[in-house]
């Protein structure tokens with residue numbers, strides 16, 4: 001019996017160690033262009049060196065009924081069904097901006113990985129690579145990342 | 160002709176858009192409560208125009224160093240967005256005077272969300288928005304056509320707001336509500352329509368604040384502290400809608416400031432605006448349309464909007480009622496074809512009440528096996544077998560034709576008809592041109608060859624039943640027929656005896672009755688009682704005293720009705736009809752003389768009771784003996800101070816026997832003063848008394864003013880039997 005309790009506590013301790021925060025928090029500013037229409041759905045994801053999806057970092061837009069409009073990402077998310085808990089926020093409308101916090105693992109930096117900002121607006125358009133940029137240390141120091149679709153620019157800074 | 164177009168389009172538009180207008184009104188009413196509630200919350204601040212923006216920003220920054228943005232909504236609630244210690248974004252309301260958090264932002268109630276979507280798009284997205292936009296445009300047209308109809312109804316713009324006598328009909332309420340809510344309703348319709356037009360056609364967009372040459376000089380420059388940014392010195396909190404703080408302390412990061420009518424980007428280095436765009440006229444129009452349509456900027460305006468929504472529902476219902484009444488009443492059920500009719504009744508009516516008289520008249524003829532045809536005056540054409548044209552018409556506007564008679568005079572010119580005619584005008588002495596249209600018709604008929612007068616031209620003031628009956632008696636005589644006009648069909652009302660007095664020495668007694676309909680009753684109205692024993696109707700003039708019906712009855716030994724009433728006991732109920740009698744109501748004349756004998760005093764007891772003290776009232780009352788007065792004494796005593804003079808005549812006492820007309824002869828100056836000051840004399844009692852009193856008044860007028868009673872006939876109102 002004692003052994004069992006010891007083992008249990010041991011496992012719990014191990015688990016809590018593995019749960020130690022492996023990511024660093026960043027704040028990310030997204031400034032939208034002055035487009036007309038509904039708020040934009042935005043997905044920020046991490047891509048590997050072959051531009052394959054690795055992980056969903058943040059999703060703007062909470063109504064999953066529209067997620068299939070962000071089609072490339074939805075192909076990935078639909079299969080992998082990773083939980084989006086805690087990494088979603090409201091859509092961002094034309095002309096306005098939002099600040100979100102992003103969890104970025106230091107291991108991802110400088111590995112030829114990329115960040116992708118995918119955007120879609122109801123009845124308007126879908127931009128697969130509104131922004132796609134290599135994830136470097138430089139980029140996380142507040143560089144202005146210009147968007148090509150609904151996004152005007154994005155800036156990321158350490159908290 | 161034009162009037163017909165207005166009327167038809169008003170109706171057609173309302174019928175087509177009705178259901179959507181109703182829906183929008185009901186949801187609009189619900190939505191109008193939101194600004195009222197939000198403005199009354201503790202999170203809403205009223206004196207933001209006294210608070211410097213800089214002070215507020217420093218307060219906020221001190222309390223919440225991580226603030227990202229500040230918003231002021233139309234309810235003057237200030238919220239901020241900030242990042243908490245867990246790097247989560249948080250939004251809440253603050254007090255800008257202290258910077259402290261005061262409340263969480265609660266989600267908008269689901270009821271408001273539901274109503275908004277229903278109001279805006281019927282849950283049909285763009286299709287729904289389009290339908291609602293169209294509805295708003297329809298509403299504009301309905302308001303415009305309604306305005307044209309109001310003008311027509313009252314004759315001129317100035318007269319629209321002159322007082323209209325209450326008659327309790329749907330038409331009364333419809334025009335009353337629409338004239339007072341014309342402007343708010345127009346504003347609601349225009350602003351609502353504009354919001355749709357903007358969405359579908361203009362798609363107004365603000366100018367792009369980011370569209371400017373960013374100078375790329377990245378030379379390290381010093382970032383200013385918040386208090387050193389001059390731009391903020393110039394504003395009050397009430398002028399801003401939103402401020403976004405710079406994302407980082409770097410020169411290419413700016414404050415974004417959204418003012419009510421402009422946007423600014425403010426540099427952290429210079430403290431000056433580096434770009435500014437002003438609101439475009441299209442956006443300004445849209446913004447004001449939004450404010451006016453939602454009332455978000457003012458709780459008072461929201462209340463007006465809410466009331467307007469309610470009124471709109473009422474207008475829809477009363478409008479439908481008017482329309483139904485008109486088609487039901489004017490659908491003359493003619494049994495014989497037009498060209499076989501011997502008697503043709505032509506009706507001019509705006510709201511249908513004159514049709515009621517026409518059909519009762521027609522029924523009396525049909526009972527005598529006469530061939531009758533009823534039509535509106537506009538349907539006038541040649542009637543091949545007509546011998547008699549009976550014309551009943553009301554007057555509208557400023558002495559003009561009602562809508563279904565507007566083409567009659569024109570048609571009359573071109574049609575040659577051989578017949579006898581008689582004209583009865585329906586109108587109201589509240590209007591300066593009493594029965595002017597009927598009178599005009601009578602003159603034109605008179606000029607026409609082939610047409611001959613059957614009776615003298617007569618009028619009915621305020622639907623006075625006895626004037627109508629008098630005219631039909633004239634008609635009976637002229638045609639040598641015995642026309643029996645049935646009383647109008649009305650609902651019976653239950654009355655409960657609250658008090659019944661003993662018989663006084665004149666065999667008179669009073670009854671105090673309770674009824675649910677008391678609010679519809681005015682002193683001077685009639686109570687029509689039909690005892691089962693003989694099925695004949697008796698009319699009693701009634702008073703309203705202390706919210707009860709008061710009537711006075713003389714018991715005749717052989718009288719079926721009076722005996723029946725005298726035997727009723729307290730708390731027993733019976734049924735009777737209450738008949739409005741607007742021509743015998745106490746108007747707003749300053750001088751009034753009441754003249755009555757016997758039980759005729761009853762309606763006056765109520766009028767004296769309800770009269771305002773500034774009225775000058777005289778009473779002339781004829782009784783048999785001093786003891787007879789006991790029955791009414793209390794009613795006079797309680798109003799003693801209001802009555803200028805109470806003159807009593809006793810006809811059956813030992814000495815000084817006299818009748819009420821003798822009292823009149825003794826007070827010529829009272830009569831003259833009243834008539835000359837535009838006052839009125841009201842008579843109630845026996846026909847014999849009426850005749851004698853009028854004779855005396857005529858004498859006085861001839862002697863003192865060298866004129867006669869006919870020149871004052873509109874000021875002398877009788878209800879005698």
Ligand SMILES: Cc1cc2nc3c(=O)[nH]c(=O)nc-3n(C[C@H](O)[C@H](O)[C@H](O)COP(=O)(O)O)c2cc1C
Nearest residue numbers: 508509510511512513553554558586587590593594
């Ligand atoms: C707006 C308005 C204007 C009126 N103008 C006159 C008028 O100028 N002369 C008149 O004698 N009666 C006038 N009247 C009274 C009507 O003729 C009277 O109420 C009549 O009984 C209505 O009959 P109807 O329902 O058949 O149209 C007016 C009534 C209203 C509501």
